[in-house]
Amino acid sequence: MLRIDVLTLFPDVFDGFLGSSIVARAIASGLVQVRCVNYRDFATDRHRSVDDSPFGGGPGMVMMCGPVFDAVGSITRDCDPPPSLVLLTPQGERLTQPMVNEFSGERHLLLLCGHYEGFDERIREGLRPREVSIGDYVLSGGEPAAMVLIDALVRLLPGALGDEASTTEESFSAGLLEYPQYTKPRSFRGMEVPEVLLSGHHARIEAWRRAQSLERTRRRRPDLLTDANDSNAPI
Numbered sequence: 006m007l008r009i010d011v012l013t014l015f016p017d018v019f020d021g022f023l024g025s026s027i028v029a030r031a032i033a034s035g036l037v038q039v040r041c042v043n044y045r046d047f048a049t050d051r052h053r054s055v056d057d058s059p060f061g062g063g064p065g066m067v068m069m070c071g072p073v074f075d076a077v078g079s080i081t082r083d084c085d086p087p088p089s090l091v092l093l094t095p096q097g098e099r100l101t102q103p104m105v106n107e108f109s110g111e112r113h114l115l116l117l118c119g120h121y122e123g124f125d126e127r128i129r130e131g132l133r134p135r136e137v138s139i140g141d142y143v144l145s146g147g148e149p150a151a152m153v154l155i156d157a158l159v160r161l162l163p164g165a166l167g168d169e170a171s172t173t174e175e176s177f178s179a180g181l182l183e184y185p186q187y188t189k190p191r192s193f194r195g196m197e198v199p200e201v202l203l204s205g206h207h208a209r210i211e212a213w214r215r216a217q218s219l220e221r222t223r224r225r226r227p228d229l230l231t232d233a234n235d236s237n238a239p240i
């Protein structure tokens with residue numbers, strides 16, 4: 006069982022996500038446990054403050070050390086081994102499939118979502134989390150990034166996908182984009198399903214799919230063909 010704790014100022018935004026689809030099913034069948042904890046529960050003043058203005062001036066607010074360290078301490082106190090800390094930030098290492106594969110082998114993750122202008126630097130210094138970005142754009146908070154990470158790793162847990170073939174089947178196209186897929190009807194508004202897929206000839210179908218994967222990758226993401234890519238999952 007993979008355990009994921011999420012520290013956030015907005016635990017409610019996870020409700021729909023955790024209650025639907027593959028993630029909900031993985032939770033219900035005990036493959037993963039996800040718990041959202043509010044930093045605000047660890048605030049110490051009467052306003053329940055978790056952020057303050059930056060020293061040196063400037064716009065926005067900064068997440069304070071106290072509630073973050075106390076929240077992390079409260080979650081990790083009884084954990085042996087301690088969870089791996091992941092801080093979601095646009096300044097982090099870019100999330101890739103090989104990284105997700107790595108995370109899916111962990112037993113316990115603690116995800117820290119930031120808000121406002123960022124975290125007091127001593128949170129990085131003192132907690133040494135792995136810093137992860139989901140792309141080169143700025144979100145108003147780390148929550149959507151945490152959901153992206155949770156979704157990508159839950160689908161890798163054995164038994165999470167209804168059809169086990171979904172991830173093993175994928176692996177033949179190592180690091181390439183997926184080939185085009187079709188379902189019934191054979192003909193739709195004058196658009197036909199490629200003949201080879203109706204042939205029942207498995208070797209020919211596999212060769213066609215492989216060629217389509219390569220061609221699609223060459224056109225859309227040539228960087229995937231040149232970059233070192235040791236992922237064994239298609240994208």
Ligand code: ADE
Nearest residue numbers: 093094095138139144150
């Ligand atoms: N928080 C704000 N922007 C983010 C991003 N791009 N990735 C991860 N966390 C973030």
